[in-house]
Amino acid sequence: MDKVQDNRAWFLIIPVFLIVAFSAVIPLMTVVNYSVQEIFGPGQTFFVGTEWFEAVLKDDRLHDALVRQIIYSLAVLLIEIPLGILIALGMPGGRSAKTSLTLVLLALPLLIPFNVVGTIWQIFGRGDIGLLGATFRALGIDYNYTNNSAHAWITVLVMDVWHWTSLVALLCYAGLQSIPPAFYQAAKIDGASKWAVFRYIQLPKMRGVLIIAVLLRFMDSFMIYTEPFVLTGGGPGNSTTFLSQYLTQMAVGQFDIGKAAAFSIVYFLIVLLFSFIFYTIITRTGEGEKK
Amino acid sequence: MTLTLEGVAKRVGAEQHLHPLSLELQAGSFNVLLGRTLAGKTTLMRLMAGLDKPTAGRMLENGKDVTGTSVRHRDVAMVYQQFINYPAMTVYENIASPLRRQGKDKAEIDAKVRRTAAMLRIEPYLERLPAELSGGQQQRCAIARALVKGAGLLLLDEPLVNLDYKLREELRAELRDIFADGKTTVVYATTEPQEALILGGNVTVLHEGRMLQTGATGDVFHTPASLECAQVFSDPPMNVVDAILTNDRVALSDGTSLPLSAHDRNLPAGPCKVGIRANHLTVLRRSERLVPIKGRVALSEISGSETFVHLRHGDTTLVAREEGVHSHPIGSDIQVYADPDRIFVFSTAGQLVAAPNWRRGALRNIA
Numbered sequence: 126m127d128k129v130q131d132n133r134a135w136f137l138i139i140p141v142f143l144i145v146a147f148s149a150v151i152p153l154m155t156v157v158n159y160s161v162q163e164i165f166g167p168g169q170t171f172f173v174g175t176e177w178f179e180a181v182l183k184d185d186r187l188h189d190a191l192v193r194q195i196i197y198s199l200a201v202l203l204i205e206i207p208l209g210i211l212i213a214l215g216m217p218g219g220r221s222a223k224t225s226l227t228l229v230l231l232a233l234p235l236l237i238p239f240n241v242v243g244t245i246w247q248i249f250g251r252g253d254i255g256l257l258g259a260t261f262r263a264l265g266i267d268y269n270y271t272n273n274s275a276h277a278w279i280t281v282l283v284m285d286v287w288h289w290t291s292l293v294a295l296l297c298y299a300g301l302q303s304i305p306p307a308f309y310q311a312a313k314i315d316g317a318s319k320w321a322v323f324r325y326i327q328l329p330k331m332r333g334v335l336i337i338a339v340l341l342r343f344m345d346s347f348m349i350y351t352e353p354f355v356l357t358g359g360g361p362g363n364s365t366t367f368l369s370q371y372l373t374q375m376a377v378g379q380f381d382i383g384k385a386a387a388f389s390i391v392y393f394l395i396v397l398l399f400s401f402i403f404y405t406i407i408t409r410t411g412e413g414e415k416k
Numbered sequence: 417m418t419l420t421l422e423g424v425a426k427r428v429g430a431e432q433h434l435h436p437l438s439l440e441l442q443a444g445s446f447n448v449l450l451g452r453t454l455a456g457k458t459t460l461m462r463l464m465a466g467l468d469k470p471t472a473g474r475m476l477e478n479g480k481d482v483t484g485t486s487v488r489h490r491d492v493a494m495v496y497q498q499f500i501n502y503p504a505m506t507v508y509e510n511i512a513s514p515l516r517r518q519g520k521d522k523a524e525i526d527a528k529v530r531r532t533a534a535m536l537r538i539e540p541y542l543e544r545l546p547a548e549l550s551g552g553q554q555q556r557c558a559i560a561r562a563l564v565k566g567a568g569l570l571l572l573d574e575p576l577v578n579l580d581y582k583l584r585e586e587l588r589a590e591l592r593d594i595f596a597d598g599k600t601t602v603v604y605a606t607t608e609p610q611e612a613l614i615l616g617g618n619v620t621v622l623h624e625g626r627m628l629q630t631g632a633t634g635d636v637f638h639t640p641a642s643l644e645c646a647q648v649f650s651d652p653p654m655n656v657v658d659a660i661l662t663n664d665r666v667a668l669s670d671g672t673s674l675p676l677s678a679h680d681r682n683l684p685a686g687p688c689k690v691g692i693r694a695n696h697l698t699v700l701r702r703s704e705r706l707v708p709i710k711g712r713v714a715l716s717e718i719s720g721s722e723t724f725v726h727l728r729h730g731d732t733t734l735v736a737r738e739e740g741v742h743s744h745p746i747g748s749d750i751q752v753y754a755d756p757d758r759i760f761v762f763s764t765a766g767q768l769v770a771a772p773n774w775r776r777g778a779l780r781n782i783a
Contacts, residue, residue: 310467311500313564316488316517329504 209293242356274364312350417568424473446617
């Protein structure tokens with residue numbers, strides 16, 4: 126044999142293999158295992174095939190939650206992405222105290238944990254002691270997130286915008302800062318309008334970071350759990366019961382492990398599918414100009 | 417367009433980026449701004465373009481004062497060191513963009529875009545995006561965009577510096593022809609003396625924010641007004657040695673003595689500085705007139721098909737040029753030959769006193 130066999134490479138893979146196995150593969154396979162069984166208790170399990178999946182796909186409450194979820198995620202993207210771009214465009218450039226201050230202020234909401242954000246808004250929106258709620262009351266608007274579905278839904282949306290638009294703005298700001306000043310000079314000499322500069326220089330140069338921003342915000346908002354949980358626990362009614370809420374109710378509330386497991390897998394596939402679609406669309410439109 | 421600068425200066429804070437300078441660029445002329453980095457070339461160009469306002473002086477376009485006119489209302493196009501194109505537009509759209517802004521009709525735009533693209537040899541790539549082109553092609557696209565605008569003033573700020581050697585040579589040779597026809601006044605900034613010589617036209621030598629000299633490129637190269645100017649306009653920089661002039665010889669500080677030639681005869685005796693360009697300090701003794709100088713090799717660098725030998729000689733370092741590729745071990749003894757007919761004589765203050773004859777038959781004794 127003239128070919129040298131060297132199997133040492135396998136040893137180098139072992140750490141990664143173990144980490145991925147314990148953090149991803151084994152939990153995922155446990156869920157897959159649950160999703161095809163009826164579980165009554167330890168040792169009392171029966172194989173049921175695709176029954177849980179069929180039940181999940183036929184579940185009307187789940188359909189409602191899914192529609193609510195999609196509308197919510199789209200609303201998040203439609204507000205946060207343009208708003209983030211606008212903020213980034215308006216931010217001061219260069220190295221000044223003003224820049225540092227703006228960056229710190231923008232980063233602040235990102236440092237606050239989800240449940241704290243929920244609590245802040247829960248109190249903020251209260252009619253008796255909350256600044257927002259009291260202001261609305263003083264203005265004669267009957268704002269109450271605990272019994273008005275629309276109010277609750279909008280509050281969760283505003284909360285998300287408040288919490289996460291900074292991320293989009295910071296990403297876009299980084300993208301804008303990477304444009305060499307010569308581009309702006311060239312545009313000036315060309316006599317290009319502000320809109321043309323945005324459309325033909327800034328937007329194409331921001332494409333890379335925008336892909337990341339859209340994907341991150343989509344996936345995150347699609348899996349929103351903590352904020353509505355803290356605010357109203359998914360209510361009033363089912364108005365803020367998004368997919369995660371429903372899944373948790375099913376798994377932890379009703380202890381419907383098999384059905385919840387099937388649900389998780391479908392949920393995972395949906396996120397994967399949407400992310401793939403977004404990614405494909407955004408990268409396709411800009412092929413060949415990624416430099 | 418005739419561009420006239422009258423005492424134009426630029427100061428940023430306490431720093432004088434450009435000392436007052438006056439310059440007249442004739443309509444349709446080709447002008448090279450030569451200077452090392454930080455000489456003020458880009459500052460001057462930005463002023464010419466109207467991107468910045470001068471802190472002093474006036475600027476006239478065809479006699480009309482445009483000092484305060486913003487860049488949007490100037491008749492100017494610019495090409496940068498970086499390859500600046502609209503990333504999301506095809507090459508065709510990029511070249512067409514200035515014409516569209518001028519509101520030209522479709523047929524005219526198409527004809528102009530294709531003609532300019534053909535001139536810069538990027539016709540096959542019109543439908544591609546800039547990022548799909550090589551660096552040289554991207555810069556050709558940027559140049560085409562600037563050319564097609566038909567501006568009265570075209571500024572090129574070190575346009576070839578980011579290209580590799582081969583592409584640079586190729587594009588440089590073409591640029592001369594492309595600009596040859598024009599009514600456009602071209603200003604071309606470069607750090608390389610070689611490039612200034614190849615491009616020809618007029619040259620303005622800048623150094624640390626001051627204009628050292630301006631004139632026809634050949635004149636400036638052969639009769640640099642000062643030692644500084646000669647240094648900037650020589651690559652490698654001119655060898656400079658302190659010397660003393662007597663009535664028939666010039667004695668260099670190291671003891672070498674050169675006979676006087678036609679151009680430096682009859683100069684007043686006394687201390688001076690002698691400048692010798694590397695190409696007049698040779699390793700091969702081509703003629704008996706050449707005067708040997710002994711030294712020790714400090715470095716030997718090969719550039720293209722030439723070798724530059726840096727040698728320690730007393731307490732100065734000299735650079736000699738040798739045809740062909742040679743290797744000289746560091747520390748070895750070497751003998752180089754100076755051409756007494758080719759030396760420049762400067763005053764101790766650095767002003768030119770005598771330059772070698774370079775026009776056949778012309779005797780140029782400046783002092």
